[in-house]
Amino acid sequence: MKWTLQPNVLGMLAVGLVGCIDPLVSDVVVRADLLLAPGAEVPALVDDPAARASLDRSDGIDGDYVPLRSAFAHGKLVRFWDLGAASPYPIPLYLLVTEDAAGTFEVGSKRYAALPEHPPIFDAIPGDPGYSPWWTVVLVPVTSAYAGQVLPSFASVDEALRRGLVEAPIPITATINCPVVLPEARLELSPGDSEGALAPSVAYYRMKTVYYFTFDTITVDPKVGEVASPPVYFLRREGGEPLSESLRGVDMTADGDLLDANDLFTMAPGDADYTGMVSVVDAVISPRIDAIDTYRAEDRTDLSAAESLFTSPGSADPAVLVALHALGTTLNRPIQPPPEAR
DSSP states (O other), X not given: OEEOOOTTGGGSOOOOBOOOOOOOOOXXXXXXXXXXXXXXXXXXXXXXXXXXXXXXXXXSOSSSEEXXXXXXETTEEEEEOOOOBOOOSOEEEEEEEXXXXXXXXXXXXXXXXXXXXXXXXXXXXXXXXXXXXXXXXXXXXXXXXXXXXXXXXXXXXXXXXXXXXXXXXXXXXXXXXXXXXXXXXXXXXXXXXXXXXXXXXXXXXXXXXXEEOOOEEEXXXXXXXXXXXXXXXXXXXXXXXXXXXXXXXXXXXXXXXXXXXXXXXXXXXXXXXXXXXXXXXXXXXXXXXXXXXXXXXXXXXXXXXXXXXXXETTEEOTTTEEEEEEEEEEEEOOBOOOGGGO
């Protein structure tokens, strides 16, 4: 698994072939308006006030700034981004590529490179039925007839295929976490450093320009068709609210923010089953346990590893746990890798 925040990450994945999909529809009326001239400007979705408001309601983030939050995994403090509830079922994106012996996409005996000047193409955004921030990459090889035309929709790719500008799309074994956000959204890369926050990258969606952040790239078994969502334990005391500043609205660590929690991730970057998606489990802990609220420090707790909740896999430790309850909620919470892995 490789984590990256490079804007052109979709052109940097080295992955293998899953299998060709059927050609797109070929017996419909020609639509010249679907193919834009090279260098054509694609209007922004958010220029429409209603579309902007819908995306703002549905994108899973609170406000325009996505800060790093603190929690724990495997006995260590980790920092993560909270991108809200999300579907774990990937949907396809199209990526225009050209055959290139030095390309990073290997498909059988051929290699392909992404066209750096053409953004990826989505067909769903937050608020649309079936939207997921997880995308299965589908390569669209251009032919010698392609002359830089802009293809800002799936229908445009369909039209380009009919005209011989592209070859049949090829799905590959890469699934990437790319949540769609407003253009002014910013992703914090270092705690407290708003000046160094990352702006989103550009994609096309149904003849409009949209924006997205890029996180983890994983392989999803097509037979499973679902991104794994290992547990994250939301600790709370019996009769009390979760030990989370954002959920409680209280600065428990007295550091001037509401970004700390005693949540316990079961997977972190570098683990074989890590994806960035989690399933929430409510974990009621013994009142004898000290945590970030009693130590009043973001990095100090008696419980810093999910393994500490159990005496053995599946067996809760009665000295630690009072109750467990799966909430049935999946969240998109990618963890920031350690500096050496970025």
